[in-house]
Amino acid sequence: MNNIGEADLKLLQELYPQKYPKLIKKLAHHYPIQYLIGYVDFYNLKIKVNKHVLIPRFETELLIEKTLAYLQTKNYQSLLDIGTGSGAIAIALQKNLNLKVDACDISSKALKVAQENAQLNNVNINFFKLDILKDIPPKKYDCLISNPPYVKKDEIVSPETKYEPQKALYAKNNGLEFYERILNIAPLILTPPASIIFEIGASQKDAITKMVLKVYPKATIHVAQDFNNLDRFMFITI
Numbered sequence: 231m232n233n234i235g236e237a238d239l240k241l242l243q244e245l246y247p248q249k250y251p252k253l254i255k256k257l258a259h260h261y262p263i264q265y266l267i268g269y270v271d272f273y274n275l276k277i278k279v280n281k282h283v284l285i286p287r288f289e290t291e292l293l294i295e296k297t298l299a300y301l302q303t304k305n306y307q308s309l310l311d312i313g314t315g316s317g318a319i320a321i322a323l324q325k326n327l328n329l330k331v332d333a334c335d336i337s338s339k340a341l342k343v344a345q346e347n348a349q350l351n352n353v354n355i356n357f358f359k360l361d362i363l364k365d366i367p368p369k370k371y372d373c374l375i376s377n378p379p380y381v382k383k384d385e386i387v388s389p390e391t392k393y394e395p396q397k398a399l400y401a402k403n404n405g406l407e408f409y410e411r412i413l414n415i416a417p418l419i420l421t422p423p424a425s426i427i428f429e430i431g432a433s434q435k436d437a438i439t440k441m442v443l444k445v446y447p448k449a450t451i452h453v454a455q456d457f458n459n460l461d462r463f464m465f466i467t468i
């Protein structure tokens with residue numbers, strides 16, 4: 231979780247001068263300051279957040295930067311963001327790319343926030359509700375992107391995450407169930423030449439690579455690192 235900076239505290243005090251002492255107590259219990267402020271800056275965009283959505287992480291901004299560079303070498307028309315949450319990924323990509331972005335999530339409450347964020351940032355995105363573990367998106371795309379839930383049961387996480395939607399964080403099968411499912415249904419959703427882009431957990435590269443090669447033996451896989459030099463992003467070209 232993001233550390234609390236002086237600037238954030240100052241902003242909180244400006245926004246809620248009277249409630250400030252109470253809010254400081256909440257912070258002492260690890261309540262995320264982003265939920266108190268009500269929005270985050272994400273890739274130069276203002277993204278509203280509340281307890282129904284995961285707070286977009288700095289690493290995901292890096293995912294956007296790397297995805298924009300990667301997609302510049304492609305000529306894609308359409309992209310689907312799976313597990314959009316606040317809509318941060320979909321909105322940042324739609325703002326910076328000339329392709330049609332759709333986005334889905336299992337949570338109606340998250341989708342409502344994502345819709346509001348799209349309006350706030352003046353982009354047109356088709357959001358729809360879908361359980362990716364059970365259903366198959368109804369349209370075909372050139373590119374799938376996902377920062378799915380990938381935390382393993384029992385993994386040590388920062389204390390603030392207990393206030394975030396647990397459905398946004400945890401995944402079965404050692405945190406791998408969403409990658410496996412998305413890869414297994416990818417042939418039904420993608421029209422090659424196409425790509426799949428994942429944010430991944432730091433220890434998941436090898437397991438996900440195996441899953442990719444099982445479905446797409448000829449895929450080209452590029453793994454990129456985060457600020458701590460950990461393997462956190464996977465770009466799969468099929």
Ligand SMILES: C[S@@+](CC[C@H](N)C(=O)[O-])C[C@H]1O[C@@H](n2cnc3c(N)ncnc32)[C@H](O)[C@@H]1O
Pocket residue numbers: 283284285286287290312313314315316317318319334335336337340360361362363364377378379380395397398399
């Ligand atoms: C790690 S969060 C990512 C949120 C946002 N894309 C981001 O990067 O900040 C994962 C998202 O997947 C959604 N999700 C969880 N289970 C899902 C499912 N079965 N089908 C579709 N979305 C799901 C959660 O509601 C959550 O918004």
